Amino acid sequence: MTDLTPAEVTAQAEPVANTQSGTFGGVCQTCTAPRQVKFFYDDPLTTPVTDLTTRFLDADETVLAQTRTYHPLNYGAKDTEAQIQEIRDNLGIAEQPDLPHAPLTIDTGAEADIDSAADDAWELEKGLVGDLWTFETAMVRTFQPYVDEWNRDGWTGAAGDFINGVGRGISSWWNGEKDFWGSAWGWLKSTTSSAASAAWDAVTSPIETAQALGRAAWDGAQAAYEQLENLVEILRALLTGDIDAFFEKTQLLAALRTAGGAIGEFGQMIYDAFQNGVEWLNSLIEMIRRTPVLGLIANTAMRVITMMTPNFWAEMVGTGGGFVIPEVIIWLICLLIGALAAASGAGAAPAVAALAARAASTAAKIRRLIKGSGNAFRAITRFLDLLQPIIAKIGPLGRKLRDSIREIQRGVVDKTQKLFMPTRYYLQRLRQLEFDVPGAHGPQRHEGDVTAKALGDRTYYGIDPMTGTKVDGVHGGNHMAPRNSTKFKTPADYVRADDFMRNTADFKAGVSSGDSSIEVIESISNPKLFGPSAQSRFMGKQRVGSAKNPTGMRDLDFRNGTIKAVYKKKPDGTYGLYTMFPQHSGVFPAVYPWK
Structure with a gap:
């Protein structure tokens, strides 16, 4: 016994x-x-x-x-x-x-205890978001040689043979992801149109493709490779806080339990975690329903992964490392599960200790599959080394969130x-804000569904994200290209900012005086709004040159920026959000082309 x-x-x-x-x-x-x-x-x-x-x-x-x-x-x-x-x-x-x-x-629980735990959770979240920006900045320096070479030479350089051969599928995938997530670098040259349109089965068969990419050296390599699209969809669901999509897509990974080796162990862990999991799911759900942290981690990781340009993968394959993005994302998911298991309170902690240990063991095994030599291998190793301790901080944050349930x-x-x-407040509230008053357009132009490419196309070409054309989604005329185009990265932060703005003195004064329109501007660094080191929560592009003669693009710096919100009075006397967006405090100096 x-x-x-x-x-x-x-x-x-x-x-x-x-x-x-x-x-x-x-x-x-x-x-x-x-x-x-x-x-x-x-x-x-x-x-x-x-x-x-x-x-x-x-x-x-x-x-x-x-x-x-x-x-x-x-x-x-x-x-x-x-x-x-x-x-x-x-x-x-x-x-x-x-x-x-x-x-x-x-x-x-007692209000004082709940408030204290909530305050602790907020401080932990702000610290973690600051760590993500530090990580992203370090990764820019790490991958700079590959980005410089790629932007200079493109497919005519060292990556040429790779893209025209087995790398066509990778380059196609990479093109799509950099347009969606953007890049920590800013601008990255696209592959040629022929490469961009290549399908994943560009070579004679998936097995030969995997072998050519250096992916046949371990059990489960092909199975993991076939899950790449689904793995990225999981990260997108975290970014948007879509709990339904996250559960659906993640449970599909249970199919990997029939694979061999560490990949099969991961698939079995996913199956058990959803089929028989309860305690760790509590921590996961609290994270999704109350903070954007998991989405910001996913966003930062993918913005760095897009700096792993086709010439980077050409070197990885050439030095025996292979195309290991599926393993990198699986490793990331293992760490997330382990950290969420660690978020249980002292009374319940022994019940999830085995899952935490299992997740850590599986993550270590997955990481050992990522092999290679030379600078490319050292770069991806640095990515893993610097990201892991940030993910570990999810545990204390999750515990405070659970202690502050009200x-x-x-x-x-x-x-x-x-x-x-409820687990869907942020997404449901965001949908309401889209139609809060006639002409409302805040989320449609300034929230996470607006891709990095759409931000740039708006200011460079005058394409309205609301319509995907030059037709303005508010008044139906030509959309005037603004010099700056900005967004919040997650629904959670957008809704939080709206909630905050409605409680400011300026908003309340406007309501008291019955103003038809109320404009509120607040500093991003306000500790009750987002606090310092909030750069990772926002994204923005600035056109260089005039709207008629654009010459390039810059990325925006929000570290000392503001949030601007405009509210309109409704017939019933209440106020609805007309628009809200982050305003930058500066620009990053690099100018890059936009086409």
Whole structure:
């Protein structure tokens, strides 16, 4: 028999204690009854909310009892193990045996405790976003030799034979991703049109393609290669905070469990994590529903990956390293799962320790598949080395987010109350802002769905992101090309900024005076808005030259910038968002062509 730790003994005793013990100083048994509440997320798996502080209060706000919702360890189970299915119906429940029949209030803890944890989470998030900018800046220096060579020589240089041969698929993929994510460098020359239109099966067969790219040296190499498109879609779902797309796309990776080696281990871990996972999913859902951090990590990683130009991959393949982007993204996902598992509280932590260790072990095995020599291999190794400690910081942030969950339900009379916690607020609110007032155009021109290419095309060619043409989406005439085109990278930050602006003194003063239009400008570095080191949250392009005679493009610096919002009065007297966008404080000096 396996000896239990003190934490496991305490956890497993809790359900018994909650159903058998009385409330000290409570009313007589004939005036009381068992009461329970079950918390769920409204995510695609209806995940129970585990290890959540729960209080039962009377009409005078007196705390009658405080407990936590049940988690796997309460039943001797480990997260992602098959036993979870047997106890899943019990998870997320908080219960007490002898509470009054009268209506109760149920909440998730004292306001002061929740506020303190939320403040801690905000400080951790700001620090992590600053780290991403430091990382991106370091990566620009690391990949500069390859970018310089590529922008100078393109396919006529060292990458020529590579692109015209087995590299055509890579160059096609790379073209699309740099247009979507942009690049930490700024401008990158596209491959030729013929290469850009090449399909992934440009060579005689996928197997021969994988072999030619140096990908046949390990078990599961071909299976991972075939998942590349899906892997990138997972990162895009994180960027937009689309929990439905993220769950759908990530679960598809479970197909890799039939592959061999470390890739097969990864596929099995994904299968177990979603089929039998609960505790780590709580941390994941809190991250997606309340912060843009996972999306900003995905965005930064891909902006660096796009600096791995075709000539870089030509060198990697030539030195035995191969095209390892699928492995890099799989490694990243392993680290994310491990960090999210580490976000569990002290009471539930033993239940996810095995998953955290499994994720770390799988990540290490995946990383050992990334081999090579020379400068290209050293560059990609530096990418991995500098990104890993940033991802590790997700654990403490996730814990504070879970400690600061704020839910309250008043007038509860049912013996069993079910409470669903929303997971799609930012996306749903963003869709509302698109049509907040007639002519509203903020999200359509200044939010994450606007690609890096669309930003540049707007200021260079006068193409409106709302229509994809030179027709203006607001008034129907010609769209006037602005000198600067900017955006927030994530829906979460866009909605947060709108919420903040509506609570400023300028906005409230405009409402009080009944102004038809209210303009609010706030500093990005305001610690209650985004704080310092917020550059990684925004993107912007500036046209060099006039609209009639553009000569180049610059990237914008937002580190001391502002947010500008314009609100219009509605017929009912309320105010809707007309537009909102980040304003830069400076420009990065490099000028590059835009075609």
